[in-house]
Amino acid sequence: MKRTSLGLAVLAIAGLTVTAPAAASAAVSGSADPGPETCRQGYVWRVAKPSDLVCVTPATRTQVAADNAAKHGRWTTGAYGPHTCVVPYVWRNAYDGDDVCVTTRQRDLAAADNGQSSARKVLAKLWITKYTIGPKDNGDGTATTTSTDSIARLKLNGSHYNFGTVKLAIRWSHNDALYWHAGVTAKQASGYPGGAFGYLTGKFDCSAKGKPANAYAYAYDTMSGRFSARVPVRIGCAVL
Known part of the structure; x- marks a missing residue:
């Protein structure tokens, strides 16, 4: 059992453990990844039944716990069998087969929570895009360009993090040595659930036909201890 940043006990559930990237401690605080069912700060598992991780x-x-405790007093034998709800209660339907009787408001809330659950989890999504640098304004009506301005660079993007600090790193695949790292603040961004970011690394994209990835990038949500999946990249090319 582990305590979350909210002080809530987290049970170890088979199949949900995620292994952190090897040797990650050089760029982040080493800890066991709590898994993909981790809720963002401010949310907890509903536990309408033990396996309900919405x-x-x-x-x-x-409220869900109170409704569960009161279920026997809200059942009667009727048109839907011995678990027919007494008026004015209805089945909650938080999960398939959920026949706990609740108010219509609680039933609607359960449906809404089901739809929002993934956006409330620290899924630690990470993807890479590319960018180039444009001419630099000299402030006197002229602009300066360099020979490397048109070479693509790596931008690390993420969503489904806690709001706050996310640590980013790129490591060589052959020896797991740290190549680059930085910190970014994950914030609310339109169209992206949870905390999101887009970070310009300044590092050149060395991908090319016939040139496989030789490194990987990852992100670490410092509040929850969640790591993203590793995203392959190619780095270290000579730039004239």
Whole structure:
């Protein structure tokens, strides 16, 4: 059992453990990755049943527990069998087969939470795009360009992080040595769930036909201890 940053106990669930990138401690604080079901700060597992890992507010989880405890008093034998809800309650339907009787408001909230759960989790998504540098304004009506301005560079992008510091790193594949690292603040961005970022590394993209990746990039959510998947890249090319 492990404690989250919210002080809540996290149970080890088979199949949900994710291994952190090897030798990651040189760029981030070493810790065991808590897995893809980690909720962002401010959310907790609903636990309408033990395996229900939908992320909800603490108030909602408290209400769910209260509804679970009151279920026997809200059932009657009727048109839908012995678990027919007494008026004015309805089945919650938080998961398939959920026949706990709740108010219509709680049923609607359960459906809404189901739809929002993935956006409330630290999925630590990371992807790479490329960019080039344009002419530099000299401030006197002229501009300066260099021979490397048109060479593509690597931009690390992410979503589904906690709001706050995310550490980024690129490592060589053959020996796992650290090539580059930086920190970025994940913020709200339109169209991207959770904390998001786009970081210009300044490092050249060395990918080319017949040139396989020789390194990988990853991100680390410092608040939860979650790592992203490794994203292959090619680095270290000679630039004249």
